[in-house]
Amino acid sequence: MRLALLLSLLAGAAWLGFRSDEPNRPTDHVFPASRPQIPTGYKRNAWVAEPPAPLNTSDGTVAAAETLPIEAAQRNGEAVALAEVGAFDEAAAILRELAHDFPDSTVVRRNLRAVLTAIAARTRDEGNVPAALDLLEEAVRFGESPEVLGLLGSLRLEIGDVARALDDLSRAHDLAPTDVGIALAVARAYIEADRRDRALDVLLTARERGARHAAIDAMIERTSRELDAEWDFVRIETDHFELDFEPDTPSITVDEVAAQLDEAFVEVTGKLGVRIDGTPRAVLYPEVNFHALTQTPDWTQGVFDGRVKVPVGGLELDDPRLGAILRHETAHHVVAELGRERVPVWLNEGIAMWAEEIDDERRSWSEERLVGRPIVPLRQLQRPFSQLEREAAEAAYAQS
C-alpha cells in the first residue's frame, strides 16, 4: 500500500541535517493558537459603588429603577468594597440577596453580573471550566455585557461548543466592536466552524474600526494567506477525516495519505484508549508553499494548528516517516480535543511522539539527543518548540 510520492526540490532543504537512518527527529510545530483568546475586557471593574442620582424624567417623575432604600444602597456599597479587594464570593452573596429583593435595580444587576464574571474568570483560570460556565450563565441573566458574553463564548469555544460560542461572541462583538480579545475570539470561532472567510471579515472590519493589535494583524495575515492558498482546494471525506488538497494533487497521493491518516487515527485513539467526537480536518499543501503558509521553520514536516497540515511532495509515500508524522499530528488533534489546550506543550509533544512510535525506538533516540546538550528548562518547554533553535528543539523533543 505504500506508493511513491514525488520528492520535491525543496525536500532536501526541509530534511536538511537528518540522515535517513535517523527515524526520529523533530517533525512539527503545534500552534498554541487554538486556545481561545480571553476577551481583554473581562478584568475591567464594572461594578458601581453608588447608584447614580435619580434622573428626573421629562414628565417630572423620578426614574424608579435606581432608587434603592438606604439600607440596600449601603449593602451594595459593602459588596462593591468587597469586590474591590477581590472578595468576590462574599460580594456575590450580598448582591444575590439584593437582586432577589430588588430584581429591577440596574445597579444591583450590573454589579452582580460583574462580580459573577470575575468569579467565573478566576474559576476558569483554576481549570474548572464547567463551573465557570454555570457562573456565566447565571451572570448573563442579569443582562448582557461584552465581558460576560465574551468570556462565555470563549469558554464555549474552549469546550468545543462552536455554534453557541459563535452566537455569544458575535453578540459580544456587536456590543464592543473594537475589543481586540473579542474580535480575535469571534474570528477563532469562525475558523473552528470552518468559515475562514467570515473570520477574515470580522478581523478586517474590527481593525478598520480601531481594534489595533499585532495579534489582529498576524491573524489577518495568516487567515488571508490560507484563504488564498486554499481557495480552489477540494475536500473529500475519509473514514475519519475531512481532507482538503489542491485539485491537481495526484490521486495516488491523496488516496495514500487518506489511507494513512485513517490508519493513524485508529492507531492513535487505540493507543491512547480514547474516543473522539467530531471530525478532524487535514490539509495537504504543496511542498513548495508549506513553510511559507504555515510559518514554520524548515525542519518541520507536519503542523497541527487546529488542522493537521502536511506537505505533499516532500516524502516518499512508502517512507515510514509519513506514517509517523501523521500519527504525531493526529495525536495533537486528539490531545486538543481531550485537553482543549490545557495541556502544556511538553506533555502534548511527549504524547505525540509516543503516538508516533510503532516500536520503542524513541528511548535510544532521546538519550542520544540529550547526551552533551544542555537540558532545555521546563519553563521553555511551555512554548512552541519551533521557537527554539534547532539543537535546542531536538533536546526539547527528546526530553518530552
Ligand SMILES: [Zn+2]
Ligand atoms: Zn508535535
